[in-house]
Amino acid sequence: YVFGKKRATDVAHMVWEHVVQKGDTVIDATCGNGFDTLAMLNLVADDSHDGHVYALDIQKDALDNTSLLLEKSLNSKERQLVKLFNICHSKMNGVVPRNALVRLVAFNLGYLPGGDKEIITRSETTLLALEAAKRILMPEGLISILVYVGHPGGREELEAVESFAAGLSVENWICCKVQMLNRPCAPIPIFFFRRR
Numbered sequence: 001y002v003f004g005k006k007r008a009t010d011v012a013h014m015v016w017e018h019v020v021q022k023g024d025t026v027i028d029a030t031c032g033n034g035f036d037t038l039a040m041l042n043l044v045a046d047d048s049h050d051g052h053v054y055a056l057d058i059q060k061d062a063l064d065n066t067s068l069l070l071e072k073s074l075n076s077k078e079r080q081l082v083k084l085f086n087i088c089h090s091k092m093n094g095v096v097p098r099n100a101l102v103r104l105v106a107f108n109l110g111y112l113p114g115g116d117k118e119i120i121t122r123s124e125t126t127l128l129a130l131e132a133a134k135r136i137l138m139p140e141g142l143i144s145i146l147v148y149v150g151h152p153g154g155r156e157e158l159e160a161v162e163s164f165a166a167g168l169s170v171e172n173w174i175c176c177k178v179q180m181l182n183r184p185c186a187p188i189p190i191f192f193f194r195r196r
């Protein structure tokens with residue numbers, strides 16, 4: 001229930017729960033400290049379903065943090081279902097098996113919490129990655145983007161994401177954004193749902 005959620009990440013996770021099914025393949029395009037990766041694995045896998053999470057980040061520190069969190073939180077069978085890649089998300093097509101049906105591609109933009117605030121997602125590569133996500137997403141799949149506007153470049157990135165949405169056809173896509181009007185700097189969850 002969206003109004004019970006205080007954090008934008010919780011809003012995004014709640015929407016994922018309504019779209020993602022056990023056994024699905026999903027992509028965490030910005031794994032950072034691994035919290036989204038872990039939430040995704042819990043959505044796609046259980047005792048009888050082996051869904052897969054492909055998690056990407058350009059920073060080795062982020063992959064190390066994600067790895068540590070997964071080691072602490074998952075058993076060895078679950079851990080094998082998560083594949084980590086130290087690459088830019090614009091190259092996501094190269095890491096997911098060619099025949100995979102991808103249900104969710106999630107972006108949590110900005111910088112690594114607790115890390116170097118100068119290393120941030122950039123509009124140019126974010127747009128390339130959104131194009132890549134669009135190409136590999138299955139019908140009834142979701143691209144989820146959390147945009148931060150409080151740091152330099154954040155508002156420009158929001159504009160880039162919104163202009164990308166404007167190019168998605170009304171027949172095939174439902175695009176929406178959840179903006180907290182009394183919190184002007186709150187992160188903004190944006191969703192592109194592919195109808196077919």
Ligand code: SAM
Pocket residue numbers: 029030031032033034035036037056057058059062087088089090108109110111112113119120121122125
């Ligand atoms: N999802 C993470 C979590 O649950 O902890 C938080 C992600 S953090 C806000 C943003 C991450 O995006 C950083 O770790 C940063 O290194 C990564 N990043 C920046 N540019 C990237 C790119 N071009 N490709 C992949 N990751 C990138």
